[in-house]
Amino acid sequence: MKKFRVYVTYKPSVFDPQGDTITDAAKDLGYQSIQAIHVGKFFDIEVDDSKGTAAQTVEELAEKLLVNFNLEVYRYEQLGGD
Amino acid sequence: MKKFRVYVTYKPSVFDPQGDTITDAAKDLGYQSIQAIHVGKFFDIEVDDSKGTAAQTVEELAEKLLVNFNLEVYRYEQLGGD
Amino acid sequence: MRVAIIVFPGSNCDSDLHYVLENLCHVSAKYVPSTATNLDGFDAVLLPGGFSYGDYLRCGAIAALTPIMGAVRQFADSGKPVIGICNGFQILTEAHLLPGVLKKNDNLKFICRPVALQVENNGTPFTTKYVKDEKIHLPIAHSDGNFYADPATVDELEQNHQIVFRYVDQNPNGSVNNIAGICNRRGNVVGMMPHPERASEKIVGNNEGFKVFQSLLSLKH
Amino acid sequence: MIDQEMTPQEIKDQKPYLEWGLTEKEYDYICDHLIHRLPNYTETGLFAVMWSEHCSYKKSKPLLKLFPNKNERVLQGPGEGAGIVDIGDDQAVVFKAESHNHPSAVEPYEGAATGVGGILRDIFSMGARPIALLDSLHFGEINNAHTRYLINEVVAGIGGYGNCMGIPTVAGETTFDECYEGNPLVNAMSVGLMNKKDIQKGRASGEGNLIMYVGAKTGRDGIHGATFASTDFDSEHETQRSAVQVGDPFMEKLLMEACLELIQKHADWLVGIQDMGAAGLVSSSCEMASKANSGVKMNLDLVPQRESGMSAYEIMLSESQERMLLCVKKGNQADVRQLFEKYNLDVVVIGEVTSDHQYVLTHHDQIVTDIPVSSLTDDVLQEKCPERQPERLTHLKENSLPKIDDPAQTLIDLLQQPTIASKKVLTQTYDSQVRASTVAGPNATNDAGIIRVRGTQKGLAMTTDGNGRFGYLNPRIGGQIAVLEAAANVIAKGAQPLAITDCLNFGDPNDPEVYWELHQSIAGMAELCRELNTPVISGNVSLYNENNGQAIYPTPMVGMVGLISNVDHTVSSHITQDENLVYVVGQ
Ligand SMILES: Nc1ncnc2c1ncn2[C@@H]1O[C@H](COP(=O)(O)OP(=O)(O)O)[C@@H](O)[C@H]1O
Numbered sequence: 001m002k003k004f005r006v007y008v009t010y011k012p013s014v015f016d017p018q019g020d021t022i023t024d025a026a027k028d029l030g031y032q033s034i035q036a037i038h039v040g041k042f043f044d045i046e047v048d049d050s051k052g053t054a055a056q057t058v059e060e061l062a063e064k065l066l067v068n069f070n071l072e073v074y075r076y077e078q079l080g081g082d
Numbered sequence: 083m084k085k086f087r088v089y090v091t092y093k094p095s096v097f098d099p100q101g102d103t104i105t106d107a108a109k110d111l112g113y114q115s116i117q118a119i120h121v122g123k124f125f126d127i128e129v130d131d132s133k134g135t136a137a138q139t140v141e142e143l144a145e146k147l148l149v150n151f152n153l154e155v156y157r158y159e160q161l162g163g164d
Numbered sequence: 165m166r167v168a169i170i171v172f173p174g175s176n177c178d179s180d181l182h183y184v185l186e187n188l189c190h191v192s193a194k195y196v197p198s199t200a201t202n203l204d205g206f207d208a209v210l211l212p213g214g215f216s217y218g219d220y221l222r223c224g225a226i227a228a229l230t231p232i233m234g235a236v237r238q239f240a241d242s243g244k245p246v247i248g249i250c251n252g253f254q255i256l257t258e259a260h261l262l263p264g265v266l267k268k269n270d271n272l273k274f275i276c277r278p279v280a281l282q283v284e285n286n287g288t289p290f291t292t293k294y295v296k297d298e299k300i301h302l303p304i305a306h307s308d309g310n311f312y313a314d315p316a317t318v319d320e321l322e323q324n325h326q327i328v329f330r331y332v333d334q335n336p337n338g339s340v341n342n343i344a345g346i347c348n349r350r351g352n353v354v355g356m357m358p359h360p361e362r363a364s365e366k367i368v369g370n371n372e373g374f375k376v377f378q379s380l381l382s383l384k385h
Numbered sequence: 386m387i388d389q390e391m392t393p394q395e396i397k398d399q400k401p402y403l404e405w406g407l408t409e410k411e412y413d414y415i416c417d418h419l420i421h422r423l424p425n426y427t428e429t430g431l432f433a434v435m436w437s438e439h440c441s442y443k444k445s446k447p448l449l450k451l452f453p454n455k456n457e458r459v460l461q462g463p464g465e466g467a468g469i470v471d472i473g474d475d476q477a478v479v480f481k482a483e484s485h486n487h488p489s490a491v492e493p494y495e496g497a498a499t500g501v502g503g504i505l506r507d508i509f510s511m512g513a514r515p516i517a518l519l520d521s522l523h524f525g526e527i528n529n530a531h532t533r534y535l536i537n538e539v540v541a542g543i544g545g546y547g548n549c550m551g552i553p554t555v556a557g558e559t560t561f562d563e564c565y566e567g568n569p570l571v572n573a574m575s576v577g578l579m580n581k582k583d584i585q586k587g588r589a590s591g592e593g594n595l596i597m598y599v600g601a602k603t604g605r606d607g608i609h610g611a612t613f614a615s616t617d618f619d620s621e622h623e624t625q626r627s628a629v630q631v632g633d634p635f636m637e638k639l640l641m642e643a644c645l646e647l648i649q650k651h652a653d654w655l656v657g658i659q660d661m662g663a664a665g666l667v668s669s670s671c672e673m674a675s676k677a678n679s680g681v682k683m684n685l686d687l688v689p690q691r692e693s694g695m696s697a698y699e700i701m702l703s704e705s706q707e708r709m710l711l712c713v714k715k716g717n718q719a720d721v722r723q724l725f726e727k728y729n730l731d732v733v734v735i736g737e738v739t740s741d742h743q744y745v746l747t748h749h750d751q752i753v754t755d756i757p758v759s760s761l762t763d764d765v766l767q768e769k770c771p772e773r774q775p776e777r778l779t780h781l782k783e784n785s786l787p788k789i790d791d792p793a794q795t796l797i798d799l800l801q802q803p804t805i806a807s808k809k810v811l812t813q814t815y816d817s818q819v820r821a822s823t824v825a826g827p828n829a830t831n832d833a834g835i836i837r838v839r840g841t842q843k844g845l846a847m848t849t850d851g852n853g854r855f856g857y858l859n860p861r862i863g864g865q866i867a868v869l870e871a872a873a874n875v876i877a878k879g880a881q882p883l884a885i886t887d888c889l890n891f892g893d894p895n896d897p898e899v900y901w902e903l904h905q906s907i908a909g910m911a912e913l914c915r916e917l918n919t920p921v922i923s924g925n926v927s928l929y930n931e932n933n934g935q936a937i938y939p940t941p942m943v944g945m946v947g948l949i950s951n952v953d954h955t956v957s958s959h960i961t962q963d964e965n966l967v968y969v970v971g972q
Contacts, residue, residue, distance in 0.1 A: 173635070173638075173639060173728075173729070174549070174635050174638055174639075176549075176550070176551025176638065176819060177551070177819060177821075179820070180819070180820060180821040183821065183839065184821070187839075213819075214551060215548070215549040215551075215634070215635065215638075217635060218549060218633070218634065218635025218636075219549070220635065273541075273813075273814050274544050274545075274548055274814045274815075274816070275813055275814070276813055276814070276815060276816045276817055276818065277813050303818050305548070305816045305818060305819065359818070361821055362818045362819070362821045364821070365821075367824060367837055367952065367953065368818070368821055368822065368823060368824060368837070369823075369824070
């Protein structure tokens with residue numbers, strides 16, 4: 001079994017109102033030192049690797065399902081595993 | 083300026099319909115080797131650190147705004163900065 | 165005319181479309197589950213609104229990968245009419261049958277209210293009964309209706325008259341160039357965020373959407 | 386949470402049941418008169434939850450008897466998932482309201498969302514398709530950041546669940562008053578439409594028939610949620626809470642379609658069906674057995690579980706959402722399994738109906754419960770609650786009409802009150818038009834929502850109304866006014882009032898003043914219901930609405946449905962033209 005984490009973020013060119021809203025909320029709370037907040041999501045994926053193709057599976061899954069390339073980019077890394 | 087990343091995930095005991103549905107979808111796509119997918123979010127936060135309290139600000143912000151302790155837990159780390 | 169209404173797990177406007185077609189248009193409408201793999205014998209395909217797969221990943225993303233979408237692609241390639249409404253539009257973009265993507269509304273909330281639209285292209289199979297530039301009102305009900313595509317794609321859409329409906333007076337969700345509905349290059353695949361099936365009878369307050377279905381009915385076979 | 390279960394003797398000595406809401410007197414009564422031995426850990430837990438006010442209505446039941454609940458149209462009164470009223474043409478309307486006040490105070494999004502999920506299951510478990518949702522929300526004053534957070538999350542939760550299910554939210558009310566700060570009232574109502582022939586009941590009868598579990602897996606969500614809702618709500622409980630219930634509207638949509646397909650197309654396979662709501666598996670299974678006067682035996686190892694190592698106690702008390710319990714005719718289990726599997730839902734036989742009136746559970750090959758069904762449902766010790774008129778009412782001035790010097794300014798001040806101002810920012814986040822049958826939705830010009838009944842000329846008008854301030858000033862008249870206001874709203878839409886449902890939101894009933902308020906309010910509501918021939922066909926009681934010892938105003942919420950014979954003839958409530966004439970009718 002291997003564990004991967006896929007990080008998905010908006011492309012820098014795409015406006016993300018969520019990050020801005022949270023930044024504003026932080027300032028409203030009095031945290032003036034906060035300059036910017038950006039939001040992303042990640043997927044922790046546990047994959048059986050008995051065929052040795054786990055990383056490839058994760059990539060395929062990311063590209064077919066987890067990421068919309070109109071908006072988003074992704075990056076992944078392997079976490080600890082056995 | 084310092085940069086932090088706050089990772090927020092569901093507590094393990096909390097039902098995560100989103101993760102379950104995505105896991106099922108991956109299996110339906112033919113990726114039988116996928117055992118589980120969990121979804122999390124992260125916040126990249128840029129903080130002015132001229133007072134040296136950036137890490138504390140991030141913690142406070144996480145606890146007040148970014149994390150719902152009924153359901154979620156968080157962890158944070160410092161990313162590169164200047 | 166035989167119309168297919170695709171039912172994805174979580175679709176919830178399927179029965180509204182069925183009602184409009186069978187009871188108001190008097191044509192045969194059949195529910196086709198997303199597990200089916202062919203659309204033989206149908207003259208038009210409708211992808212309804214709703215929350216397919218709970219909208220749990222991105223709206224329409226999981227539905228776009230269901231078996232039926234292969235058949236929808238073939239059907240569209242053969243030039244026959246396909247329309248996706250609301251979640252159906254999201255599914256068509258996720259399946260790359262239409263360009264772009266529907267982002268979260270810029271106020272980050274679900275919005276249910278009537279909006280003013282202009283019919284920009286009355287040449288699609290779903291808009292021939294409208295006059296070009298006609299101003300109509302239709303309800304919207306979505307949290308992800310904010311159309312986005314990169315600037316080059318948007319230019320192309322504009323140049324090829326692929327904008328079918330545009331918000332006028334006020335843009336409810338932040339969509340680029342006030343886009344409310346688009347079609348593919350060939351014009352036979354249409355996606356729109358507003359709900360014409362909820363505005364097809366006076367009794368529910370508005371029938372300005374009924375022409376979408378009347379346009380489809382007037383097609384020759 | 387529970388690694389080592391206490392022995393029956395340890396339970397007797399250490400009295401953990403007190404913390405679960407069972408009194409010493411009740412415990413002794415159970416030992417001496419009902420089971421004639423000491424209950425084990427699991428059994429004690431089952432008693433605690435089934436004997437809680439939330440499940441047993443032991444305190445409110447004597448008062449609820451004051452309500453009329455029958456007339457020529459009522460097909461099903463209180464006692465099932467929801468009440469049913471005949472509307473002619475072999476059709477019936479089904480409705481009920483439910484409170485989710487305490488869960489929403491703790492976790493407003495999920496609390497409100499799962500409240501909607503629960504009320505929808507009550508409707509479709511009767512065999513009806515839900516056609517509308519309504520809500521009644523009462524918050525603290527809006528000038529407080531935590532209140533604003535609660536409002537945003539509660540409203541998002543209601544919309545999040547209802548929108549995804551494809552059920553329009555067509556009416557409701559939202560008020561703000563200091564007394565609800567920290568203890569918001571979140572009441573949801575649903576209305577369903579059905580063919581009379583499809584009426585289902587929650588019963589498990591016929592020896593050898595099978596108990597089937599369908600829907601989401603069981604987790605440790607909301608353990609003791611039912612007793613939690615029944616004890617005073619203070620900040621201490623907030624940290625004790627084990628796991629919040631999380632709603633999955635997508636699963637519920639599948640569950641609804643599957644259950645309706647089963648009921649409408651294969652009723653002959655089915656004996657009974659019931660939602661697993663408060664106190665989950667225990668309350669649904671023992672109520673189904675009790676109503677059919679039968680016994681039931683279940684093997685808990687067969688219950689689909691989301692977490693490992695759950696104890697029998699946890700499995701039985703879990704309040705995981707989106708689950709239903711079916712009683713299926715022996716021989717049809719494979720058919721039922723196939724139907725639910727088509728919708729990708731878990732479906733398993735977990736037990737069967739027996740004839741010995743016992744409630745028997747096995748877990749890990751051991752019998753963990755063996756008690757009479759009736760001891761959980763029917764033998765609950767009734768309590769006589771003392772009551773007393775509150776001090777404040779004895780000193781109330783007869784005529785306390787405010788003096789108005791500048792009517793124009795007063796009007797402007799009134800219009801600025803959040804309770805009176807437009808609720809558009811909230812109601813626009815609800816899908817009010819899905820199902821394409823909404824004739825009147827949430828809109829300042831609509832006193833009630835209207836859904837047309839496709840295929841007929843008919844329409845159904847519906848509203849929720851409650852006003853804690855009236856209840857505070859005079860609970861009896863407050864109760865009358867709640868019914869009257871609902872009726873006026875429905876009538877203003879051209880509808881004949883049919884019947885009501887209610888949520889009785891009150892403070893701690895052990896306080897004699899609160900109990901008096903409850904009694905008076907119910908009496909007032911009952912009087913008006915008799916007057917208007919609108920029986921109470923379903924409802925819900927939410928007590929212990931207090932925050933740090935201070936009770937909320939007595940806030941009975943009335944949900945009313947009226948029948949419009951020709952929906953083309955409804956009128957709007959606003960003035961449509963210059964020079965329209967304004968009349969005042971009545972006194
Ligand atoms: N929480 C709510 N959910 C749904 N509809 C609501 C809610 N609050 C108010 N409404 C609707 O908004 C409209 C205006 O409500 P309100 O301002 O309370 O007016 P009224 O005093 O006439 O009932 C009504 O149609 C009502 O049904």
